[in-house]
Amino acid sequence: MFDLDISAAHPLTAYGWDDGFAESFTPFAGQGFVPGRIVRVDRGRVDVVVADGDAVRTALADTALVATGDPMRVPCTGDWAVIDVENGRVGDHLDGVVRALLPRRTxxxxxxxxxxxxxxxxxxxxxxxxxxxxxxxxxxxxxxxxxxxxxxxxxxxxxxxxxxxxxxxxxxxxxxxxxxxxxxxxxxxxxxxxxxxxxxxxxxxxxxxxxxxxxxxxxxxxxxxxxxxxxxxxxxxxxxxxxxxxxxxxxxxxxxxxxxxxxxxxxxTPGLRGVGMWDAEEGLARTFSDVEALAERCRFADCAHGAEPGCAVMEAVDSGALSPRRLESYRKLQRENLRIVAKTDARARAVLRRDWKQKQALGRHMMERKRGGGGWD
CATH class of the missing domain: 3.40.50.300 (P-loop containing nucleotide triphosphate hydrolases)
Known part of the structure; x- marks a missing residue:
């Protein structure tokens, strides 16, 4: 009944099916399962589109077999899944079970x-x-x-x-x-x-x-x-x-x-009141590529872009080439991302502690300068 052809002519091509996903599905192809793409998730069941001959049909599939306490591994809209559709029908829909999720690309x-x-x-x-x-x-x-x-x-x-x-x-x-x-x-x-x-x-x-x-x-x-x-x-x-x-x-x-x-x-997707950073170091680097490029020209590799001498970032702010708002946004998102990573990454926690100590030392230094206690060497 169901089309197991995993070539480029597959009916689900319009939904993003391609040779790469077909290769990931190959181990399951001889077990009576079919590939499907999750189009909606709702309380332990998902709507998934599968191929039925040359047509595309919707199946309601139970996710109990892939249930997990890890929120990063639960089925999500956009996932490609291995579907068992041999359980009959529910109304106008096929009835099935999600047996596995194919590896995510993004x-x-x-x-x-x-x-x-x-x-x-x-x-x-x-x-x-x-x-x-x-x-x-x-x-x-x-x-x-x-x-x-x-x-x-x-x-x-x-x-x-x-x-x-x-x-x-x-x-x-x-x-x-x-x-x-x-x-x-x-x-x-x-x-x-x-x-x-x-x-x-x-x-x-x-x-x-x-x-x-x-x-x-x-x-x-x-x-x-x-x-x-x-x-x-x-x-x-x-x-x-x-x-x-x-x-x-x-x-x-x-x-x-x-x-x-x-x-x-x-x-x-539903409207998002807040979107927190999640280990987004590379994403931040690309979004703030202008700030990152300036930072590479700072005198010190661990420059905090504050009062350090030879800071190319602060020089750009002073000249008007970089807006203070953008630098503050960069700092804010970097701090937020590091806090999230530090909750599970011991090395990141060490970096956070080191940066905090550096800020404390810089704060003491600035206080000494205000009191006439000297400047940078």
């Missing part, structure tokens, strides 16, 4: 609000991280830097989308907002779009066509409206935002994987 991870060091996977096997930022409120460059860092760290290509561009009718003002966003995300494409007018939607559709993209952003950023515009149908509920603060309710309550008419799939 994973969008944030830290949880727990006091323990735990990560939460927002989406798996993603090619583009589409970061939605509403122009209905003041542009928060720090939030853009935070999301872009997580996007880079996941292995996906970040794309910043400034939504509700119709609310900024002045082209010059809109251009300045785009330029500001670009300054916070070096090497990242920034698009101004409007689902209401259609501005920029075709360009964004071309960017995400053929791969897997995840929509990220705070509640009220217009993600569900943007998802509907890209899909070309009202597949996601949309609610009006509050006039007093531009915020909306969490219209999307689950992570849903949606097929795009131009090819590829889109994962819409």
């Amino acid at each position: 994973a969008m991870v944030r830290s949880t609000s727990s006091k323990r060091s735990e990560g939460q996977i927002l989406a798996a096997n993603v090619d583009h991280a589409v970061i939605a930022v509403s122009l209905a409120e003041a542009l928060d460059l720090g939030r853009i830097e935070r999301f872009v860092s997580l996007g880079w760290e996941s292995g996906a290509q970040p794309v910043v989308v400034l939504t509700k561009a119709d609310l900024v009718p002045d082209p010059a003002a809109l251009g300045h907002l785009v330029a500001d966003a670009e300054s916070a995300a070096p090497g990242v494409q920034v698009l101004a779009v409007s689902a209401a007018s259609g501005e920029g939607i075709e360009v964004l559709a071309a960017v995400v066509a053929g791969g897997t993209s995840v929509l990220l952003g705070r509640s009220g950023a217009g993600k569900s409206t943007l998802a509907n515009a890209l899909v070309g149908a009202d597949v996601q509920d949309v609610q009006a935002i509050r006039d007093r603060d531009g915020k909306g309710r969490h219209t999307t309550t689950t992570r849903d994987l949606l097929a795009l008419p131009g090819g590829g799939v889109l994962i819409d």
Whole structure:
């Protein structure tokens, strides 16, 4: 009944199936199982698309066999899974069991609000991280830097989308907002779009066509409206935002994987009130590549970019080449990331202690200078 062909002509190709995933599935192909992609997760069961002949069918699959206490290993929207569909039907859906998860290529991870060091996977096997930022409120460059860092760290290509561009009718003002966003995300494409007018939607559709993209952003950023515009149908509920603060309710309550008419799939996520760093050293380095490049020119390899002599970073701030806001954002996210890593990494804890001692020593030195006790040697 079910198509076990794992060639490029597989019916799930439109959902991201390719030779690499086919190779990962090979050990399971002779056991009566089929590959499927998880399109929704809900309380121990998942919706998963599988091939049924030349067609694509949806199965409801139990995840008890792959249940784990590790939040980094639970099934997630975007995962490719090994599915046993020999359990009959439930209504119009096939009934199945998730036997295993195929190795993830990328994973969008944030830290949880727990006091323990735990990560939460927002989406798996993603090619583009589409970061939605509403122009209905003041542009928060720090939030853009935070999301872009997580996007880079996941292995996906970040794309910043400034939504509700119709609310900024002045082209010059809109251009300045785009330029500001670009300054916070070096090497990242920034698009101004409007689902209401259609501005920029075709360009964004071309960017995400053929791969897997995840929509990220705070509640009220217009993600569900943007998802509907890209899909070309009202597949996601949309609610009006509050006039007093531009915020909306969490219209999307689950992570849903949606097929795009131009090819590829889109994962819409609930609004995120907070996105904590999760071992994002590489992502931060790419997001703040300008700061990192300056740091390489500092006189001291362990320069804290404070009052040390020969600090190229502070020289750039003093000359106006680097904004104080961007440097402070860099410091803040670096500190946050190091704290998360230090909870489980003894070496990182040692680095944290060393940096703290250096700051204490620097503080004492600055106090001595104020009291006339001398300067740098």
